[in-house]
Amino acid sequence: MKHSIKVRLIIILITLLSATILFSWVINKVFLEKYYESYKINRLGDTYTKVNSKYDADNISALSLGYEQLASKQNVSLYIFNGFSYSGGIILQTLFPTNMNEIQNRRLQSDIIEYYKKTLPNEEEVKSEKEATRLLVKTDKYSIYRHFDTRLEVNYIELYGILDAGDKIFIRSNYDNITESAMISSTFFAYVGVVSILIGSIIMYVVGVEFTKPILKLSQMTRDISNLNFDVHYNGKRQDEVGELGHSINVLSEKLEDTISSLKSANNKLKKDIKQKEKVEEMRQEFLSNVTHELKTPIALIQGYAEGLKDNIQGDEESRQFYCEVIMDEAAKMNNMVKRLLSLSELEFGDSKVQFDRFDIITVLNSVVGSMNMVYKQKNVISKMSDIKSCYVWADEYLVEEVITNYISNALNHVEEDSNGEKIISICVKKSNSIVRISVFNTGQPIPEEAIERIWDKFYKVDKARTREYGGNGIGLSIVKAIMNSLNRECGVKNWDNGVEFWFELDTKA
Known part of the structure; x- marks a missing residue:
């Protein structure tokens, strides 16, 4: 996960x-106080x-009353007066507010007179030695200053102006409140930022996991498909690029499975052709020899x-009926043998087409056993x-x-009671890596x-009398061997103390 998309x-x-x-936070720290100052200046104006x-x-x-309400809403102190005298430093008349006491009146008069003493002679010399007063805005009707009150050690933003009626106006707003609010805002923003980063990190982790989960699933799908496992499919309902990719992988998987199936069939046919050319003449000679031998007995009987019928050796009806049944029975056996020989010939000479498909071997086993349930x-x-629910293999399902039919029929023809007095036919399916072995005991x-x-040879019979009894001709196991050769897989037989086990193997992967 060194270069994980999720981590990145x-x-x-x-x-x-x-x-x-x-x-x-930086913007808030650097510019908030200046913004507050500009805002206060606009409020004063x-x-x-x-x-x-x-x-x-x-x-x-x-x-x-209206002026008091206005001052309260604008969060300022508002004063209106109509003149002053330098001689005694006393404002002649304070018009508003009307409820000021003597101490407040004198303090206000002192501040305003000090302002006019500084500013009236020369507006450009408004700044003191320690920058106690600084001009912020100047118009033809008023001037706005930032002033530091050395007695109270408080900063103010103050407006000094003349009304259209000729009276003077003084408006003051506490500037330290602005600075404190800016500091509180920056500190609070810092705490909120840290908490937001922690919560955001958790959310981003959850989002990252959910975002990469379908990608990891698609990655696992491609690995499974690269190992020729076509059982995996993308079943998501997403309509975005991930969903489109998943459906494209599904299409790729289906086409790849079909292509491999075709290649498997073509490759298998090529192998058969190579082997067939080497054995064709020998098999023809052997086939003719065995057919001649096997047909000789039923032909002689017929x-x-x-x-006997022609010469009317036995004149009664019952004897003639018996003769006819023997002839029909032998003819039927010959017909069955010829059909099976034709099937065997097609397999051995490559005339039978082998189509590789992927199917469930358990379903086939259940079908064959079900059809023989009466026997x-x-x-x-x-x-x-x-007890296996399903097992998918690559082979020709018909073959x-x-x-399986030949193995189970052979088992039914030779089954006998064991030491417990039971006749048992057991079918076993075992998986090992990419191979599954099916055995019939x-x-x-x-x-x-x-x-x-020799039991795989055509027309070979271990117990000829018993084989003749159930109508066998020694071709069944030869057909099994020919089919497994056509599939390029192994088959065999194993003796046990209490019976016989026939087995064959198939591929579980393409």
């Missing part, structure tokens, strides 16, 4: 969040404009009984099968079904060791 996404998102919060628009010196008492009951055979007599290698 989380780091990028947290970095962006932290940078945004830090940038906002707005207050002056509102007072000047409605001012009437002769009706000041009627306006008093010929003998037919001549199981007639012979009182106990059927056992591995594999033929192998029946209780009974083991096959003689000298016959083990």
Whole structure:
């Protein structure tokens, strides 16, 4: 996970969040106080404009309440007066507020017279030696200063101006409140920023995990498909790029499976062709020899009984009926043998097309056993099968079904009671890596060791009398061997103390 998209996404998102919060904090720290100052200056100017628009010196008492409300809303101190004298430093008359006591009146007079002493002679010399007073805004009607009160050690923003009626106006707002508010705001913003980064980190982690989860799933799908496991499919409902990629992988998987199936069939056919060219002549000769041998007995029987009928050796109806049944039975056996020989010939000479598909072998086993259920009951055979729900293999389903049918038919023909008096046919399915082995076991007599290698030969019979009894002709296991050769897989037989086990193997992967 060194270069994990999830980790990089989380780091990028947290970095962006932290940078945004830090940038906002710096802006707040650097510019908030200046913004407050500009805001206060505008408030003072707005207050002056509102007072000047409605001012009437002769009706000041009627306006008093409105001015108090205005000063409260604007968070300022508002004073109106109509003149002063340098000689005694006394303002002649304070028009507003009307409820000032003597101490407040004198203190206000002192501040305003000090201002006019500084500013009237020369407006440019407004600043003191220690920058106690600084001009912020100057118009033809008023001037706004930032003033430090050395007695109270408090900063103010103050407006000194002349109303249109000729009276003077003094408006004051506490500037230290602005500085304190800016500091509180910056500190609070810093705490909020830290908490936001912590909460944001958790959210970004959850978002990163959810964002990369479908990508990791698609990555696992591609790994499974690269190992030729086509059972995986993307089933998401997303309509974005991830969903489109998932559906594209599904299409790729299906096409790849079809292509591999075609290649498997083509490759298998090529292998068969190579082997077939080497064995064709030998197999033809062997085939003719065995057919001649196997057909000789039934043909002789048919010929003998037919001549008996012709010569009317046994004149009664029952004897003629018996002769006809023997002829029909032998003819049927010959017909069945010819059909099976034709099937075997197609397999051995490559005339039969092998189509590789992926199917569930358990379903095929259940189907074959189900079709033979009546024979199981007639012979009182106990059927056992591995407890496996499903197992997918690559092979020709029709040919594999033929192998299973031959194995189970062979087991039914040779099953005998064991030491417990039970006739058992057991079907076992075992997986090992990319191979699955299917075996069919029946209780009974083991096959003689000298016959083990020959039971796959055409027309070979271990017990000829018993084979003749159930109508066998020694071709079934030859067909099994031919089918497994056509599939390029192994088959075999194993003796046990209480019976015989026939097995074959198939691929579980392409």
